[in-house]
Amino acid sequence: xRQPVNGGVNxxxxxxxxxxxxxxxxxxxxxxxxxxxxxxxxxxxxxxxxNIQGLPTWYEIRVNKDGHTARALDYDLMVAMNAQTYxxxxxxxxxxxxxxxxxxxxxxxxxxxxxxxxxGVPLARMCNEAFGNPRERILLKNIAYAGSLxxxxxxxxxxxxxxxxxxxxxxxxxxxxxxxxxDLGYGYAKKHFECPLPFHLEKMDANSDKILIDGNTAAAxxxxxxxxxxxxxYPITPATSVMDAFKSLCEKYRRDPVTGKNNYLIIxxxxxxxxxxxxxxxxxxxxxxxxxxxxxxxxLMNELLGLAYYAEVPVVLIDVQRVGPxxxxxxxxxxxxxxxxxxxxxGDTKHILLIPQNPAECFEFAVKAFDIAERFQMPxxxxxxxxxxxxxxxxxxxxxxxxxQPDRGSVLDAAxxxxxxxxxxYFSDDEHNVTPxxxxxxxxxxxxxxxxxxxxxxxxxTEVPDEYQEVVDRLARKHKASAEFVPKPEIWxxxxxxxxxxxLGGCGPAVTEAVEILAAQGIEADYMxxxxxxxxxxxxxxxxxxDFSYIVEQNRDAQLRSLLTLETCVPKDxxxxxxxxGGFPLSAKHxxxxxxxxxxx
Amino acid sequence: MPSIVKPSATHPSLQRNAxxxxxxxxxxxxxxxxxxxxxxxxxxxxVRALWEISAKPHMIAKMSGIGCSSKTPAYFVNGAHGFxxxxxxxxxxxxxxxxxxxxxxxxxxxxxxxxxxxxxGHLCHxxxxxVRMTYIIENNGVYGLTKGQFSAxxxxxxxxxxxEANRMAPIDPVELGLSxxxxxxxxxxxxxxxQLVPILKAAIAHRGFALVxxxxxxxxxxxxxxxxxxxxxxxxxxxxxxETDFVPAATEVLAxxxxxxxxxxxxxxxxxxxxxxxxKGYDPTDRRAVVTYLHERESExxxxxxxxxxxxxxxxxxxxxxxxxxxxxxxxxEKLCPGAAELDRMQAxxx
Numbered sequence: 001x002r003q004p005v006n007g008g009v010n011x012x013x014x015x016x017x018x019x020x021x022x023x024x025x026x027x028x029x030x031x032x033x034x035x036x037x038x039x040x041x042x043x044x045x046x047x048x049x050x051n052i053q054g055l056p057t058w059y060e061i062r063v064n065k066d067g068h069t070a071r072a073l074d075y076d077l078m079v080a081m082n083a084q085t086y087x088x089x090x091x092x093x094x095x096x097x098x099x100x101x102x103x104x105x106x107x108x109x110x111x112x113x114x115x116x117x118x119x120g121v122p123l124a125r126m127c128n129e130a131f132g133n134p135r136e137r138i139l140l141k142n143i144a145y146a147g148s149l150x151x152x153x154x155x156x157x158x159x160x161x162x163x164x165x166x167x168x169x170x171x172x173x174x175x176x177x178x179x180x181x182x183d184l185g186y187g188y189a190k191k192h193f194e195c196p197l198p199f200h201l202e203k204m205d206a207n208s209d210k211i212l213i214d215g216n217t218a219a220a221x222x223x224x225x226x227x228x229x230x231x232x233x234y235p236i237t238p239a240t241s242v243m244d245a246f247k248s249l250c251e252k253y254r255r256d257p258v259t260g261k262n263n264y265l266i267i268x269x270x271x272x273x274x275x276x277x278x279x280x281x282x283x284x285x286x287x288x289x290x291x292x293x294x295x296x297x298x299x300l301m302n303e304l305l306g307l308a309y310y311a312e313v314p315v316v317l318i319d320v321q322r323v324g325p326x327x328x329x330x331x332x333x334x335x336x337x338x339x340x341x342x343x344x345x346x347g348d349t350k351h352i353l354l355i356p357q358n359p360a361e362c363f364e365f366a367v368k369a370f371d372i373a374e375r376f377q378m379p380x381x382x383x384x385x386x387x388x389x390x391x392x393x394x395x396x397x398x399x400x401x402x403x404x405q406p407d408r409g410s411v412l413d414a415a416x417x418x419x420x421x422x423x424x425x426y427f428s429d430d431e432h433n434v435t436p437x438x439x440x441x442x443x444x445x446x447x448x449x450x451x452x453x454x455x456x457x458x459x460x461x462t463e464v465p466d467e468y469q470e471v472v473d474r475l476a477r478k479h480k481a482s483a484e485f486v487p488k489p490e491i492w493x494x495x496x497x498x499x500x501x502x503x504l505g506g507c508g509p510a511v512t513e514a515v516e517i518l519a520a521q522g523i524e525a526d527y528m529x530x531x532x533x534x535x536x537x538x539x540x541x542x543x544x545x546x547d548f549s550y551i552v553e554q555n556r557d558a559q560l561r562s563l564l565t566l567e568t569c570v571p572k573d574x575x576x577x578x579x580x581x582g583g584f585p586l587s588a589k590h591x592x593x594x595x596x597x598x599x600x601x
Numbered sequence: 602m603p604s605i606v607k608p609s610a611t612h613p614s615l616q617r618n619a620x621x622x623x624x625x626x627x628x629x630x631x632x633x634x635x636x637x638x639x640x641x642x643x644x645x646x647x648v649r650a651l652w653e654i655s656a657k658p659h660m661i662a663k664m665s666g667i668g669c670s671s672k673t674p675a676y677f678v679n680g681a682h683g684f685x686x687x688x689x690x691x692x693x694x695x696x697x698x699x700x701x702x703x704x705x706x707x708x709x710x711x712x713x714x715x716x717x718x719x720x721x722g723h724l725c726h727x728x729x730x731x732v733r734m735t736y737i738i739e740n741n742g743v744y745g746l747t748k749g750q751f752s753a754x755x756x757x758x759x760x761x762x763x764x765e766a767n768r769m770a771p772i773d774p775v776e777l778g779l780s781x782x783x784x785x786x787x788x789x790x791x792x793x794x795x796q797l798v799p800i801l802k803a804a805i806a807h808r809g810f811a812l813v814x815x816x817x818x819x820x821x822x823x824x825x826x827x828x829x830x831x832x833x834x835x836x837x838x839x840x841x842x843x844e845t846d847f848v849p850a851a852t853e854v855l856a857x858x859x860x861x862x863x864x865x866x867x868x869x870x871x872x873x874x875x876x877x878x879x880x881k882g883y884d885p886t887d888r889r890a891v892v893t894y895l896h897e898r899e900s901e902x903x904x905x906x907x908x909x910x911x912x913x914x915x916x917x918x919x920x921x922x923x924x925x926x927x928x929x930x931x932x933x934x935e936k937l938c939p940g941a942a943e944l945d946r947m948q949a950x951x952x
Contacts, residue, residue, distance in 0.1 A: 037952065211951035225944070227937040229929040230700045232693075253939045261925040263932050265700045265918070270726040274693035277686070277723070281697025284684060285662075285705075286930040289697065307687050397948055400941040406934055439930070440682035440698075441705050444659040449675055449683035453667075461675075 008199025010040050010065035013072035014149075016079040017089045018142070021053025024081065027142035028059035029392065030163055031149060035063055036212050036394055037159045039204040043069035045391055045585055050237065050330040056085045065204060069394065070510035071585040076199050077152070079145055081123075086110045098197060100148060102141075119193055121148050126184045131177065140181035147185025154196035156203065157186070209397050215388035216292075218359035219318050220245035221398070222366025223290050224253060227406055228316070230289035232267045232278035234297060237330040238386040239320040242292035272297030276304040276315070283314045284450060286439040288370050288406070290316035294386075295324040295337050298344065305379050306345025307452040309475070312426070312437070314373035314409070317381045318366070320389040323583045332583025333386035335505055338559040341381045342533050348472060350479045352380045352486060353533040357508035358388060360395035361531075365487065371407035376482045377434060378475075385554075387585040388506045410436040417443040425450075425459030426471055433478035479534055486532030489539050497524040499595075500542060500549030502575075504530045504560055507586045511552050514591035521592075523599055525550075533563060540568040543575070552578040552591055619655035627652045629676040634669060639791035639817030639832075640739045644676045646794050647708065647737075650801035651678060654849060662698060662705045666691040666720060669746055670712030670739035670817075689720025692727035692736075696918070699732050702928035703919050706805060707734035714744050717753040717772045724774075728783045731809035733917040735801065738774055738812070739791070741819040742830035749822035760827030773899075774814045775909060779892050785811035786910040787845075790835050791818065793906070800908050802847040808869035809917045816904065835904060842883050842894065843876040843907035866911055876908060885911050 018024035025046065032044035043062050049055035062072045074094040080086055080101045087110045093099055095115040101107075103120030111118065123144045127137045150157055160182065168174040189195055220242050223231070233243045243266065250264040269275035275291040282289035293301065298319055308315045323329035324336045341353055352372055354365040365382050373380040410430060417423060417438065425448045429435045435457075438446030448459045456467035457474075490508075492515070503511040508529050515527050528542045528549075543549055543564065551561040558577040565572050576598075580590045615623040627648045632641050651661065658680030665671035667688035674683040682705075686694045695709050716724045716738050727736070742755040751759075754774070755767040778786045785807040789797040797815065804811035816835045818824050824831045829838075850871035864876045864885060876885050884890055891910045898905045925932065939947075 211948050213951045221944075225938050227934045229932060229937065230697060232697060232700075253943070254937070256925070256936070259925065260923070262923050263925065263929065263936060265922050265924050265929060267696065267700065267730070267918075269693065270722050273690065274696075274723055274726065277690045277693030278697030278700065280686075281684070281694040281699070282701035282930075283697075284694075285698045285701035285928075287701030287928075289701065303687060304690060307690075311684075398944060400944045402941045404938075440662050441660050441702060441928075444657075444680050447659050447680050447682045449663070449685055451685040452687055453685065 008076065009202050010063055010204060012076040012199035013060060013062040013074070014077040014079065015075040015089070015092060016059045016061075017082045017085050018057050018059070019082045019084070020049055020051055020055050020057040022142065023139035024057065024142045025059070027146045028061070030160065031146055031155065032061050032392065033163055033212060034155050034159045035061065035201060036207055037163075038156055038201055039207045040201060041065065041067045041069055041206050042394060043071075043391075045071055045387065047584055048331050056082050063201065065206075067206070068509070068513040068588070070513055071587045073587040073589040077197070079149070080111065081145065083108060090116065100145065100152070119148070119152070119189070121145065121185060121188050123185065126188065127181065130180060130184060136177065140177060143178050143181035144185035147182035148189040150182070151186045151189035151195045152193065152197050152200070154200040154202065207394060210394050211397050212392050212394055213359045214241070214390055214392050215356070215359040215362040215384050216241040216320065216390060217245040218362040218398070219292070219366045219382065219384060219389070220249055222363040224249045225400060226288060226367040226370040228288040228290050228370065229264050230267075230278070230282035230287045231264070232269045232275040232289070232291050234269050234272045234275050234293065236272070236294045236297055238322055238390045239292040239294045239297070239318065241390065242318055242320065272300040273304060276301040276317070279315050279317070280304060280308050280313050283373075284440070286411070288316070290318065290370075292318035292320065294320050294322045294330070295340070296327065298337050298340055302340075302345045305351065306347060306349050308379050309345065309349045309351065310347075311450050311452050312377040312435070313450070314377050315379035316369045316373050317379060319381055319383055321383065321385040329583050331386070333506070333554065333585055334581055334583060335383070335385060335507075335554040336559070336581070338383065338555065339562060341383060342563060344379075348476070350476070350534070352376065352378065352479070352482050353383050354380060354486060355383045355505050355531050355533075356388065357505055357529060358395050359393050360398060362388065363398050368487065372482060372485055374409040375407050375434065375485065376432070376478060377409060377437060378478070383505060385506055410434055412436050412438050412446060414443040417445040420445055423448065424457070426455065426457040426474075429474060432481040433474050483534040483536050486534070486536070488536050489531055489542070490529040491538065491542060492527040494519060494524045494526060497526040498547050499523065499525040500528060500546035501525045501552060501591070502528045502530065502542070502549050502560070502564075503552040507552055507554060510586040510588045511591055513588035514595075517588055517592050518595060521596065523595065525595075530560065533567070535564070535567055539564070540570060543568060543570040546574070548574045548576055550576050550578050550591070550595060552586070554581050554586060555579065556581050618652055620657065622652065622655070624648060624652045626680070627658065627678050629674070629679050632673070632676045634672065635821045637820040638669070639741065639815075639819070640670055640673050641676070642791040642794065643737065643739055643797070643815050643817055644673050646797040646801060648677050649794070650798050650805065653798070654802055654805060656706055656805070660705050662707050664691050664695040664698065664707060664709040664734070666711055666715040668712040668715045668744070670710055671715060673710050673739070689715050689718070689723060691715070692720060692723035695734055696727055696730060696732045699734060699918065701930040703733065703924070704928050708805075709734050709736040711736065711738050713738060713740045713742060713752040713754040717774065721753070721772070725777070725781055728778055728781055728810050728812065730918045731784055731915055731921070733807070733809055733919070735804040735811045735813065738814045739817040740774070740814055740830070741817050741823055742828065743819050743823040745819050745822060754830075756829040759829040760825075762822055762825055764827070774812060776892075776895060778812050779888060779910060783812055783910070784809040784912040784915050787812070787908045788814045788816070788904070788906045790816045790839055790906060792832060792836065793839070796841065796845070796906060799845040799847040803845055803868070803874045803908060806847070806868040806870055806872045806874070807911070808913060809915060838902055838904045839906050840898065840903045841879055841907050842905050842909060843878050843885060845908045846875040846877070848873040848875065866913055868913060874908065874911065885909060888912075
């Protein structure tokens with residue numbers, strides 16, 4: 001793991017411990033955004049409670065000039081603004097680190113630690129003296145500590161002022177109040193501490209072609225660009241902001257300038273089951289439609305995912321995973337829905353999963369999800385998670401190819417139907433085991449009765465074993481065939497590596513960092529990030545190429561490992577699990593510590 | 602849902618509608634329901650209504666859930682698209698289908714188990730959204746396919762075939778609809794095609810969600826003495842609050858004489874529904890009066906039928922959301938994608 005830094009320019013982590021509902025989130029993301037604009041690789045992780053006001057909340061900012069911005073596990077600086085959590089917060093500071101606290105009141109003895117330097121700033125006192133309104137005092141206390149950090153970390157004050165001006169555009173009173181609070185904190189720190197601290201920021205140029213975006217916004221943007229016109233959803237953390245973003249994008253880009261009509265329809269459903277039903281109905285009718293949800297919604301949608309699978313209706317579902325089972329921890333992250341989604345619903349069912357690692361892939365995969373769902377006429381589930389979905393990530397600028405045309409799959413138009421003797425829904429499959437479909441209202445000859453009950457290849461009700469099996473066997477082959485079309489795994493090989501490390505989704509950045517740290521310690525490992533299910537042949541090949549592989553994932557039951565054992569021929573004992581599932585994003589340290597320990601043994 | 606093909610021979614003397622089609626062209630496969638099932642009469646009424654209004658078969662979408670009633674889409678208009686979905690889930694599927702393509706005529710067929718138990722929540726919200734569709738509940742008070750359990754519409758005191766009495770209050774879809782903003786509520790009887798056909802035609806012309814509750818006796822499990830959803834009981838207790846006369850938009854209304862007790866409502870598409878109210882002063886557009894009247898009659902054990910409530914002033918889900926007049930599914934992709942240049946521009950905000 002990263003050694004304590006000397007100087008530590010552009011390589012450190014800070015953690016801010018706050019009380020939720022006090023306005024700290026906007027001050028913290030302001031800081032993160034300022035670092036981003038200074039051109040330095042950065043990440044911000046919001047570790048928040050399922051609550052509106054009063055519970056502990058943390059925000060972590062990691063800065064790393066080499067671009068490693070997975071979650072850090074020790075902190076150079078703690079901003080301790082929540083007396084409820086002083087005790088645990090002070091323990092998370094690395095030896096030789098710093099702790100900034102509000103010195104308006106006598107020092108709480110729990111904050112004392114011999115090897116940590118205390119930075120007391122009388123934030124409450126300064127704000128109470130400067131501002132009259134009680135709510136304003138609370139909110140601006142956060143901006144005041146941000147001001148102290150601007151001084152301590154050498155953040156560019158001009159950038160911070162620009163950000164405030166953009167945020168409160170046109171609201172001079174607010175800008176003035178914020179600037180004042182910022183100056184209070186900044187001035188106090190300059191006067192009383194040696195600024196900047198040994199670890200601090202210096203401008204770089206790593207972000208000129210990067211953006212700062214959360215995965216839910218990026219996914220919504222993907223749905224907009226893919227041409228989705230119908231969306232149905234039920235409010236749920238952490239997926240709600242997918243639809244919030246989609247709505248605001250549609251309001252901006254989907255109102256017909258001539259007619260004033262809305263080229264979209266978003267329906268807030270009565271529950272997730274209904275949301276899935278609406279997507280099925282809309283896709284059946286030829287619109288691109290999607291829904292977004294989290295684990296509890298997946299449980300409800302199981303029923304209709306089976307219908308879509310069996311009746312061969314395309315579906316796009318974005319699962320922003322959170323900690324389960326049951327209500328679990330709604331504001332914490334996990335990769336616990338993998339098995340539930342891969343085989344969702346009763347009977348023999350298998351779905352297509354696309355597994356992005358960051359917001360950039362959320363955008364790319366959201367578009368792909370529609371193409372693949374329509375080509376294979378089956379549900380495609382994009383497996384995002386809370387960390388990807390709700391945190392702002394620095395990712396390469398999104399690109400769009402204007403030559404893109406939606407892949408609507410095999411759909412018979414009126415001209416083709418006119419010439420057909422008779423249309424039969426599940427007949428004459430192509431090389432990918434897909435049979436042409438028709439859309440209602442297109443042509444009289446295209447009419448048929450879609451059903452979730454037993455049917456034969458003509459689309460007619462059946463209870464005959466062979467006729468039933470013929471259809472479901474083709475469905476299994478169709479699912480398998482989709483492996484050619486889904487995103488290939490990301491594989492990085494190192495000279496002489498006999499060890500494999502396999503991971504998925506948002507674990508990617510932490511695991512790639514771990515691979516480098518391990519290499520520096522003489523442990524060479526190849527890296528594979530699985531990006532979809534069904535697995536492409538290269539997934540099995542990678543596993544066979546290594547004596548054994550570590551499977552790193554964020555759930556208790558090793559669900560990726562289970563899927564790999566079920567869907568490849570690799571013996572179970574060649575796959576070892578590294579599981580981190582407490583609800584916070586993965587750190588490279590989790591992976592390195594475990595593998596080093598194993599190797600030493 | 603076995604589909605037994607019917608012989609296709611058509612007698613040349615059969616009448617033809619505006620599309621030149623005979624009523625046989627609106628039929629479906631042979632029903633596999635029990636002989637005498639009320640649902641088959643409802644199917645026949647649907648066939649007649651669709652034929653009479655000259656609906657284009659391939660512009661009809663037949664939607665259903667699961668149950669005896671939900672099988673019936675196979676028994677009418679073979680040339681229509683259909684979706685026989687999952688138990689209780691037809692309302693959301695129909696909602697999504699309607700969202701994507703508002704140009705089709707949606708005929709939803711459900712039963713009392715499908716709509717009033719497992720799918721009750723979905724039904725309520727489809728009503729609230731005023732999704733434009735005809736939603737028929739073939740109501741027999743009993744689960745047929747699973748052999749005779751009481752449904753949520755079984756009346757208190759109604760006896761099962763084995764003599765067991767239901768003690769729980771029934772859910773009445775018409776009263777439910779009145780309480781949650783339904784815009785078209787009708788009740789009829791499968792044995793009364795004269796009444797049902799014009800109601801169905803008006804329901805199809807309605808600009809929103811049209812709920813048609815049809816008492817449709819189950820000959821196998823709920824047609825005995827002691828049942829309140831039997832043929833005999835319904836015939837003895839049915840009263841007609843209104844007689845409906847449906848005048849299609851294209852028809853010139855000649856000698857339109859204002860009669861006492863006649864209410865005319867012009868539908869959104871220009872067609873006219875004329876009610877002749879039997880009880881003096883019954884006004885099917887006055888929600889409060891309708892509620893009061895239904896409560897009074899039902900406390901006397903009477904089954905009030907007819908087009909009972911109509912509100913043609915409220916927009917449907919598309920009007921509420923200001924979507925285009927034509928199907929969203931047909932909006933060209935070029936109109937939907939903001940393009941590469943715009944993506945570049947908007948990303949200036951993500952910094």
